Amino acid sequence: MPVPKPAAGESEDDFISRCISALHKTDPDRPDDQIIAMCFSTWRRSSGEQIGVTHPAVPQRWANVPNSCVCRSCGYVLENPTRHCFAMKCPKCGASMFRRSRPERKEAFIGFHAC
Secondary structure, three states: OOOOOOOOOOOHHHHHHHHHHHHHHHOOOOOHHHHHHHHHHHHHHHOOOOOOOOOOOOOHHHOOOOOEEEEOOOOOEEEOOOOOHHHOEOOOOOOEEEEOOOHHHOOOOOOOOOO
């Protein structure tokens, strides 16, 4: 069962309608949601859009890693950590650390918390 291809100059709405109709005729037992997904996937591929690919502004590994961590006990500041602060211990005193604010996200300073 071949999926129709978009014609040159055909709008997305026109193609999706034509595609759904054609697929219903060739395979009436296929679920509607699957037919719709097949048509939209074909449209996206024809327009050069990469399916299933996201382009985050920050690499996924670094998405939630803070700019700096602060020790809950002695106030030591660790700049540019490689892990999340809650998973780290202070290199000076061994106490747990917490995330410091990120200015680019307009976050306020989190402050010290009682242990």
